[in-house]
Amino acid sequence: MLLGACAGAPQTEPSVAEDAASQERPAAEADDPVEGFASPEAEIRYYLDRLSDREFVETYGGEEHPRTWYTAAEALGQIGAPAVPHLVPYLDSDDPWELKLALYALMLASQDPSVTSRTGGEYIRLGTVLDERENAANRAIARDWWERWHHLWD
DSSP states (O other): OOOOOGGGOOOOOOOHHHHHHHHHSOGGGTTSOOTTSSSHHHHHHHHHTTTTOTTSEEEESTTTSOEEEEHHHHHHHHHOGGGHHHHGGGGGOSOHHHHHHHHHHHHHHTTOHHHHTTTTTOOOOOSSOSOGGGHHHHHHHHHHHHHHHGGGGO
16 A cells, blocks of 8 residues: 655655665665765766776686676676666767676666666666677667666656
8 A cells, every 4th residue: 555645745756866775775874885985976986987997807607617707897787776877978988898898787787676666677678798799789779778767867
C-alpha cells in the first residue's frame, strides 16, 4: 500500500543519483565520505582519471583462463547511478581504449537498480563489449539511452 504525504504536500520523486545514494548507504551515513576517499565525488573522479590508464587493470582466472579486470570501469559500474552523468562526457573521447572502458562502465552503471526502477528496466545494452572495433556502434547506443533518460539526473 502506498501512503501519500499529509496536507496535500507536493510529491516529487528523488533524482536517480539521490535515490542511489540513499540505497547504497544508510541515510544517517549518506553524507559521510566513502571509505578511502574524501567524498563520493572524489571516488568517481579517481576512477574517471584512470579510465585511459592501460596499466590500471588486474588479471583473474588463473594461468589457464586469464581474464582482464578493468579496474576503473568496474569500480565506476559498481558506483552505479551517481557515476552515470560523469561518464557521459567520455563518450566524446578520441582515445579508443578510454572510450571502450567508458562505454563498459556506463553499461554497468546503467544497470543500477535505482536506475532501472526509474527506466522501466531499460539500461544501456551494448552489442559486443570491450572491443574497440565496436566503439562507434556502442557509442550510438549509449548516446541514444542518455538522450531518453538524462532528465533523471537534472
